[in-house]
Amino acid sequence: MRFMIIVKATQASEAGVLPPERVIAELAAYRDQLVRAGVLLDAAGLQPSAKGWRIRCAGTKRTVIDGPFANTRELIAGYILIQAQSKAEALEWSRRFPNPVFDGQDGEIEVRQLVEWETFGFGAATESWRKLWVEMG
Numbered sequence: 001m002r003f004m005i006i007v008k009a010t011q012a013s014e015a016g017v018l019p020p021e022r023v024i025a026e027l028a029a030y031r032d033q034l035v036r037a038g039v040l041l042d043a044a045g046l047q048p049s050a051k052g053w054r055i056r057c058a059g060t061k062r063t064v065i066d067g068p069f070a071n072t073r074e075l076i077a078g079y080i081l082i083q084a085q086s087k088a089e090a091l092e093w094s095r096r097f098p099n100p101v102f103d104g105q106d107g108e109i110e111v112r113q114l115v116e117w118e119t120f121g122f123g124a125a126t127e128s129w130r131k132l133w134v135e136m137g
């Protein structure tokens with residue numbers, strides 16, 4: 001099972017303020033634990049929403065909405081993708097996640113399980129996507 005640990009954005013991360021060395025060291029140590037356990041699949045921080053955009057879909061019409069986006073609580077500052085044997089294992093790894101906030105406030109992460117291809121059944125379209133992902137490695 002794959003799980004995404006989502007790091008919520010803050011006013012500081014949206015302003016492009018990088019974490020201090022102490023927080024980077026804590027996150028690096030956590031990443032190293034994930035690597036040693038063989039559960040880390042990917043990890044990255046995201047640029048502030050001011051450098052991004054959204055696409056609003058209304059039927060076949062697409063509208064581009066440039067960032068920044070106002071509600072920081074709904075934004076993502078980064079993520080870690082892990083492979084766990086169970087929800088309990090993923091919960092244990094997420095409990096160890098260092099507090100990502102460095103401006104004296106409480107931090108928050110969200111954890112979501114990824115939908116696996118088997119969930120969709122085995123139609124021609126699903127099989128086409130599954131083969132593509134297998135080829136990508």
